[in-house]
Amino acid sequence: MKQLILLCVALLYSYCSQAYIYDFEEGALLKVSGQVIDQKTNEPLPFANIIYDNTGTTTNLDGEFVFQITYHQPENSLLIKFIGYETAIVPLTYDNTKLKVTLIPKTEILDEVIVVRADQLLEDVNTYHQINYEFSNQLLSSYYKETVSSNDECIYLAEGIFDIYYPTVYSKEKATIHPRKTRKKVFASLDTMVMPLINGHATDMINGITRRADSFINADMLNNYEFSKEGLTWYDGKEIFKIHFEPKNKKGNSSGTIFIDSKSKAVIRAEYQPVLNGQQFWKKVKWIEEYKEVNSSWYIHRVSYLGQWEQNGEPITFEALLVVTDFESVKKRPELTEALTKNDIFFNHASSFSENFWEGFNYIKLSAKEKQTLGF
Structure with missing residues (x-):
C-alpha cells in the first residue's frame, strides 16, 4: 500500500512537472x-524590435518592454531584432515570460560579390x-x-492607444485614427509657450516614406538627390545596405x-532630416521610421x-513616438467612431499615471527618468 501511494505521488509529480514545461494552450493570452x-557593453538597448506573429512592440529608453500576445503553437518564440545585432529567438514556456535578453553585436560582414551602385539600389526599391x-487594407x-x-x-x-485604419498603398483612401484611451499631464504652464504641430495624434507620422508621393525614395524624386553607399550592416x-543621401537641387x-x-x-529603416533653409522656427528636426517583415511583406x-x-x-x-503593436487585414473600412481630423486635440487629463492604467492594451513602458518626473 505504501509503495502504491509513493508510486501515485511520483506519477502526479511527473505529470505536474511535464505540464509545467509544456507549451501554453493554443489561444492563451500571455x-x-x-x-x-x-552583450558587449551590458547597456540597455532602446528601440529593439520585439516580434511575435502579428504582434510587436519596441523597448523603451531603458531597454524594457511589456506586451500581451495571443499564443499560437507554430509561433512559440519571440524574435528580438536590432540593426547590427544577431536576432535572438526566445522560446516561451510557463517559466519564461519575464525575460532578460542579451543581443550579440554582429561584426562579420561578407565581401560584396557583386558591386551594386547606390542609385541602382534605389531603382530596385x-x-x-x-x-x-x-x-491589403490594415486595421x-x-x-x-x-x-x-x-x-x-x-x-x-x-x-494614447489608437485604432488606425490603414488602407493599402494602392488605395486613394486616407488613413484615419480613432482614439481608444488617452491621458496627459502638464508640469508647467503652457500658456506662454509656442506649441507648434502638437495635435495629440499621428496623422503625419503614420504615412511613412513608402506611401508619400514626395518621398525621397520615389522614382519621380530620385533625380533630386545624390545617393552614396556607406557600407553594410x-x-x-541578412546583409543590409546603408545608403546616405543629400539634396542635389x-x-x-x-x-x-x-x-x-x-x-x-525593401527599405527597413530610414533616418532623415528635412532641409530647414528659409524658415525661422525649427532649429532641428529628425525623423526615424522602421518597418517589420511579416509573411514576406513589410x-x-x-x-x-x-x-x-x-x-x-x-x-x-x-518628441513623438508611434509604435504599431498589432495589425490585421480587413476588406473594407471598419465602422470606427470619433475619427480624428488633422487639427484635433484629444488628450484627456489623467489623475493617475500608474503602470496598470493601460491594463488590457499594448503600450511602451515609461523609462525610469520619465517615472521619476511623474513622481512614481
Whole structure:
C-alpha cells in the first residue's frame, strides 16, 4: 500500500512537472515582459524590435518592454531584432515570460560579390515596391506618446492607444485614427509657450516614406538627390545596405540614411532630416521610421519625430513616438467612431499615471527618468 501511494505521488509529480514545461494552450493570452541589453557593453538597448506573429512592440529608453500576445503553437518564440545585432529567438514556456535578453553585436560582414551602385539600389526599391509593402487594407492597434521638455525637464507628457485604419498603398483612401484611451499631464504652464504641430495624434507620422508621393525614395524624386553607399550592416541574419543621401537641387528637401534589405530590396529603416533653409522656427528636426517583415511583406512598425526650437534663448524639444503593436487585414473600412481630423486635440487629463492604467492594451513602458518626473 505504501509503495502504491509513493508510486501515485511520483506519477502526479511527473505529470505536474511535464505540464509545467509544456507549451501554453493554443489561444492563451500571455503577458510577456523583459529587458534587452547589449552583450558587449551590458547597456540597455532602446528601440529593439520585439516580434511575435502579428504582434510587436519596441523597448523603451531603458531597454524594457511589456506586451500581451495571443499564443499560437507554430509561433512559440519571440524574435528580438536590432540593426547590427544577431536576432535572438526566445522560446516561451510557463517559466519564461519575464525575460532578460542579451543581443550579440554582429561584426562579420561578407565581401560584396557583386558591386551594386547606390542609385541602382534605389531603382530596385521602386521596382520591388509593389511586392514588398501592404497589399491589403490594415486595421492597426498603436501606442503613441509625445513630450515637450526644456533642459531635460519634462513640461508636458501625453499618451494614447489608437485604432488606425490603414488602407493599402494602392488605395486613394486616407488613413484615419480613432482614439481608444488617452491621458496627459502638464508640469508647467503652457500658456506662454509656442506649441507648434502638437495635435495629440499621428496623422503625419503614420504615412511613412513608402506611401508619400514626395518621398525621397520615389522614382519621380530620385533625380533630386545624390545617393552614396556607406557600407553594410546586419539585420535578422541578412546583409543590409546603408545608403546616405543629400539634396542635389532645390527639389530635394531631406538628407539622411536609408537601410535597404539586400535580398528583398525593401527599405527597413530610414533616418532623415528635412532641409530647414528659409524658415525661422525649427532649429532641428529628425525623423526615424522602421518597418517589420511579416509573411514576406513589410509593415510600418515604429516612427519617431524630434523637433527643437528656441524660446527666450532656451531650447525646447518636442518628441513623438508611434509604435504599431498589432495589425490585421480587413476588406473594407471598419465602422470606427470619433475619427480624428488633422487639427484635433484629444488628450484627456489623467489623475493617475500608474503602470496598470493601460491594463488590457499594448503600450511602451515609461523609462525610469520619465517615472521619476511623474513622481512614481
